[in-house]
Amino acid sequence: MTVARFIDGDPGGILLICDHASNAVPPGIDLGVAPALLDKHIGVDIGAAPLTEALAATLGAPAVLATVSRLVIDLHRQPDHPGLIPTVSDGHAIPGNDGIDRFERIAHLYAPYHRALEAMIRSMRPTLLVSIHSFTPQLETADGPIRPWEIGILSNRDRRAADLALPLLAARGLVVGDNEPYSGKVLNATLNRHGEARGIASIAIEIRNDLIGDATGVDRWNDILAPILVEIRNRLAPKGVLAT
Template sequence: MTVARILEGEPGGILLICDHASNAVPSGIDLGVAPALLDKHIGVDIGAAPLTEALAETLGAPAILATVSRLVIDLHRQPDHPGLIPTLSDGHAIPGNEGVDRFERIAFLYGPYHRAIEARIRAIRPTLLVSIHSFTPQLETAVGPMRPWEIGILSNRDRRAADLALPLLAAQGLVVGDNEPYSGRVLNATLNRHGEARGIASIAIEIRNDLIADGEGVWRWNDILAPILSDIRNRLAPEGLLAT
């Protein structure tokens, strides 16, 4: 199967990445769960794929969208991460993943996906990598308040793009989290591998999924983010290190 859907765009600028774009399960894999579970946040980043597509269209930017559910294999984890092939996700058992051949699934899905990203980076030499994700307002297993952020900006050691993005988003009157609801110092596998390892500036954008659950929400956030990402790209361009 094709593990990455490629949207063409202008080289040298922004490359959009959507690791959790799909809830599809490849033929021959049985997760042992009800189909409705794949539509929940544990199966797909709700709204992330339509937002990535909208931003690609508005910005004229290339994009890579995964075509497999994160319950099959989480493409945004290191190969040795215990949650790479989850057997439990937010309180839901994934019995079909018990005892699977980890290396076979990595070879079949994980490896080809990340090689596709590497190939696009070599071809288009982007200045900025932008990973699009969404998060649920509250985990089903959580005890405590709802997550208050509308959007979070995640980064690891390279703060170039994050430090530009945060004040621009705050100026829009948004409730913005810096490394919230997750820390990019802990969960940043895709951008660590393809951004920081190559000296390419990068950020992960996490949007609360109830805000992009329909077309109106997607286009609202597209209109917010597109000019901000263009501004960040332009500010980074003179100093941005190109991929080698």
């Protein structure tokens, strides 16, 4: 199974990444769950893939989208993270992941995905990495609170892009979370590895999934985010190098 699909675009600018773009389960893997569970937020970031595709088309930017469900292996976790291959996710048991060969799944799915992403970054040398995710308005377990944010900007130590994005989004009248609904200092694996480790500015964008669950919502957020990402990229770019 191919672990990633690619959208071509102009090098040297913005690279879009969507780690949780797919709810697909590779042949030979049985998670032991009802198919409908794969359509929930635990199986896929609802709306994230269509938004990534829309932004890539509007910006002329390349993109990397994963082709495997996060219930098979979460590509946005460190290899030693306990949730890398979940046996329970938001209260739902994933019995097919009990006792599996963790190293085999890493070797066949996780490692090739991150190698492909690394190769694309080396070839295009982007100014800005943008990881697109979505979050559920409320977790199903532990009486989780209603999450009020429309969009969250996640970052770890490198705040260059986040500090530019937050006021630009707030100026649109949006309810914006700074490292909400969870902190990028805790969950930022892909950008820690491919952004911060290489000195490339990066942000993870989390949009509440009820806002991008259909084409109308995707179009709205594409219209909001595309010019903001160009503005961030331009402010980060070396002098004399500006995107349009």
